[in-house]
Amino acid sequence: MLLELKDVRVHYGKIEALKGISIGVAEGEIVSLIGANGAGKSTTLKTISGLRPLSSGAVLFDGADIGAMPGHKRVLAGIGQAPEGRGIFPGMTVHENLLMGAYARKDDHSKELAEAYELFPRLAERRTQAAGTMSGGEQQMLAIGRALMAKPKVLLLDEPSMGLAPMLVQQIFSIIEEINRRGTTILLVEQNAQQALQLAHRAYVLETGRIVKSAPAAELLDDPQVRAAYLGGDLGVGDGAGATAADPVPGTAPDATSEDVAEGAASDEDGRRA
Amino acid sequence: MSDNVNTSKNESAGAWERARTGYGRAVGGLRDRWDTAAWWQRWIVYVLLIVGALFLPYEGLAPVMSPESNWQTILFYPIGVYVLLALGLNVVIGYAGMLDLGYVAFWAIGAYTMATMSTKYEWGFWELLPLGILMAAVSGVILGAPTLRLRGDYLAIVTLGFGEIVRKVAENSEWLGGTRGIDHIPHPPSREGVWFAGTEIFTYKIRDARPYYILLVGLIVLVIVFSKRLEFSRIGRAWSAIREDEDAAEIMGVPTFKFKLLSFAIGAAIGGSAGVVFASKASYVAPANFPFLLSATILAAVVLGGAGNIPGVIAGAFLVAWLPERFRVVTEYRDLAFGGILVLMMIVRPEGLIPSRQRKAEMEEGSGGLGSMGAEVAGPGTSAGAEVGSK
Numbered sequence: 001m002l003l004e005l006k007d008v009r010v011h012y013g014k015i016e017a018l019k020g021i022s023i024g025v026a027e028g029e030i031v032s033l034i035g036a037n038g039a040g041k042s043t044t045l046k047t048i049s050g051l052r053p054l055s056s057g058a059v060l061f062d063g064a065d066i067g068a069m070p071g072h073k074r075v076l077a078g079i080g081q082a083p084e085g086r087g088i089f090p091g092m093t094v095h096e097n098l099l100m101g102a103y104a105r106k107d108d109h110s111k112e113l114a115e116a117y118e119l120f121p122r123l124a125e126r127r128t129q130a131a132g133t134m135s136g137g138e139q140q141m142l143a144i145g146r147a148l149m150a151k152p153k154v155l156l157l158d159e160p161s162m163g164l165a166p167m168l169v170q171q172i173f174s175i176i177e178e179i180n181r182r183g184t185t186i187l188l189v190e191q192n193a194q195q196a197l198q199l200a201h202r203a204y205v206l207e208t209g210r211i212v213k214s215a216p217a218a219e220l221l222d223d224p225q226v227r228a229a230y231l232g233g234d235l236g237v238g239d240g241a242g243a244t245a246a247d248p249v250p251g252t253a254p255d256a257t258s259e260d261v262a263e264g265a266a267s268d269e270d271g272r273r274a
Numbered sequence: 275m276s277d278n279v280n281t282s283k284n285e286s287a288g289a290w291e292r293a294r295t296g297y298g299r300a301v302g303g304l305r306d307r308w309d310t311a312a313w314w315q316r317w318i319v320y321v322l323l324i325v326g327a328l329f330l331p332y333e334g335l336a337p338v339m340s341p342e343s344n345w346q347t348i349l350f351y352p353i354g355v356y357v358l359l360a361l362g363l364n365v366v367i368g369y370a371g372m373l374d375l376g377y378v379a380f381w382a383i384g385a386y387t388m389a390t391m392s393t394k395y396e397w398g399f400w401e402l403l404p405l406g407i408l409m410a411a412v413s414g415v416i417l418g419a420p421t422l423r424l425r426g427d428y429l430a431i432v433t434l435g436f437g438e439i440v441r442k443v444a445e446n447s448e449w450l451g452g453t454r455g456i457d458h459i460p461h462p463p464s465r466e467g468v469w470f471a472g473t474e475i476f477t478y479k480i481r482d483a484r485p486y487y488i489l490l491v492g493l494i495v496l497v498i499v500f501s502k503r504l505e506f507s508r509i510g511r512a513w514s515a516i517r518e519d520e521d522a523a524e525i526m527g528v529p530t531f532k533f534k535l536l537s538f539a540i541g542a543a544i545g546g547s548a549g550v551v552f553a554s555k556a557s558y559v560a561p562a563n564f565p566f567l568l569s570a571t572i573l574a575a576v577v578l579g580g581a582g583n584i585p586g587v588i589a590g591a592f593l594v595a596w597l598p599e600r601f602r603v604v605t606e607y608r609d610l611a612f613g614g615i616l617v618l619m620m621i622v623r624p625e626g627l628i629p630s631r632q633r634k635a636e637m638e639e640g641s642g643g644l645g646s647m648g649a650e651v652a653g654p655g656t657s658a659g660a661e662v663g664s665k
Contacts, residue, residue: 017362044305046521049525050524051421051524051525052526071524071525071526072524072525072526072527072529072530074525075525075526075527076527080525081630083521083522085519087519087522087525088519088520089514089515089518089519089522090514090519090635090636090639091514091518091632091633091634091635091636091639092514092518096511100515100523100526101526103508103511103512103515103526103527103528104526104527104528105527130632130635130639131374131637132635132636132638132639133635133638136438145527150526150527200498273287
């Protein structure tokens with residue numbers, strides 16, 4: 001495994017956002033993490049990139065435990081991220097944004113720069129434009145291109161389809177596929193489960209801080225429970241294991257039924273043993 | 275009738291709008307010309323500006339600039355000191371985007387370093403200038419190290435507290451003179467007989483403010499050169515990234531905490547230098563010289579002028595220092611007039627009088643760049659529970 005999370009717990013104050021998550025991403029894979037709002041998807045990515053501290057558990061990358069490594073050093077280790085809400089630098093030009101992506105690198109980055117412009121010809125057209133004045137889709141392209149500038153081994157993508165027109169979503173996803181084909185491992189977080197599962201090799205379903213399912217993406221695509229998980233389950237049904245007063249994030253969708261959770265967790269165990 | 279009123283209203287609104295966009299375009303045009311100017315054209319402007327600054331204390335300007343108070347005195351304080359302080363605060367607010375409401379504390383630390391060391395241990399001005407700068411920088415690090423994990427308004431509150439703590443310590447410490455303060459602070463050593471524009475520029479006495487003003491101009495020029503070099507360095511790029519999106523900066527490989535601390539220390543050092551010069555001119559410092567209001571005023575100067583852009587910051591500091599003096603003619607209404615002008619300028623030019631292009635783009639995008647909301651920056655190795663302080 002290139003990247004492995006072992007029983008990771010993360011807290012926001014007293015609230016536990018990740019309740020012991022274990023996932024693995026092998027080299028060359030596209031792995032997707034799907035789930036509803038507040039399930040802990042973005043928190044998982046932030047934990048991997050070092051923006052959130054671990055409460056317990058381990059993050060292994062390339063065989064080394066990077067759980068205590070500061071975020072800015074993880075870039076050089078090989079973790080690149082296009083963050084939630086794109087996170088481009090609005091006052092800088094497109095070109096300056098891309099150069100910021102290579103900030104940590106001391107070596108020559110002209111090859112990656114050319115590649116970013118080749119993958120996203122739109123960025124080349126807007127080279128000297130302030131990034132904040134671009135459309136959402138262009139900003140997303142910039143965020144991905146910028147992350148590639150660091151020449152990451154694994155690219156973390158946080159909801160690249162958010163707020164984009166369907167046409168653009170298609171385009172972005174096919175570029176993600178192309179990036180993977182060129183050798184970058186990808187961990188993709190998505191609410192758009194349909195799209196993500198079509199692209200990914202494997203996927204995990206996340207619900208209120210727990211992995212409830214893990215399987216090859218094609219299998220999950222036809223799974224009725226996945227739809228339930230993506231939508232957050234049926235309203236007002238049962239008192240799921242996670243649906244206590246300590247809901248991790250306000251606005252979390254109601255939890256899935258307890259059977260779902262139990263079954264999901266079991267299949268997760270199986271998945272890891274296999 | 276009503277039609278008439280409406281059209282005249284529209285016309286005046288139109289004229290107003292035209293004036294506004296006209297000013298904006300003029301500033302933009304000047305900046306474009308500056309960006310494409312040859313190096314020697316720029317140097318001519320630099321030299322003219324410095325010479326102009328040196329001739330500012332000219333007596334003939336006094337009736338226009340300041341009919342009520344001594345022009346040369348107010349040119350040193352508040353104008354010169356405010357400009358230097360605003361340039362220092364600009365490193366913190368304009369470059370790194372952190373809201374510091376206790377900046378006056380660093381000025382006070384510089385001033386008190388000068389006051390105590392010169393009166394108690396008889397150190398001279400030229401030894402104490404670097405020491406005051408160092409003391410302020412160190413206190414910047416001491417304040418910054420535990421607090422810079424906070425962001426936006428939370429950081430502002432902590433820095434506000436720091437400013438008050440420094441003042442209260444000075445008030446309650448016998449060694450620092452208590453509320454009475456410290457007097458008989460020596461002036462810098464004089465060097466007689468060097469004349470420039472009718473002034474002995476290296477002869478430091480209590481009455482003549484001009485030599486101190488020239489000293490201040492020297493410091494300001496140094497600080498401008500230093501700031502400019504920082505702005506276009508790797509450090510400056512890191513600050514821009516932190517200001518625009520701190521999390522994104524961190525995952526680009528910018529050691530955000532280290533760079534925030536650095537900007538705090540540099541800002542503090544510049545404030546400290548202003549303190550040393552101020553104390554040696556006034557020859558007397560007391561806690562009452564360093565109220566919170568002054569931190570707020572310097573902040574207003576930076577924001578009003580255009581945070582992150584040196585000509586803007588200088589213009590802002592000049593106006594904020596000079597307008598209340600100019601308004602002395604309207605006696606008790608001067609604060610009202612000054613406040614009215616500040617409000618008006620922020621309505622008309624929210625991005626500042628002369629904003630930097632980058633800051634303007636940030637404003638238009640909506641992030642504003644004064645630090646995002648949000649309580650804490652959790653780094654690995656800090657416990658999340660401790661930062662939020664949930665009880």
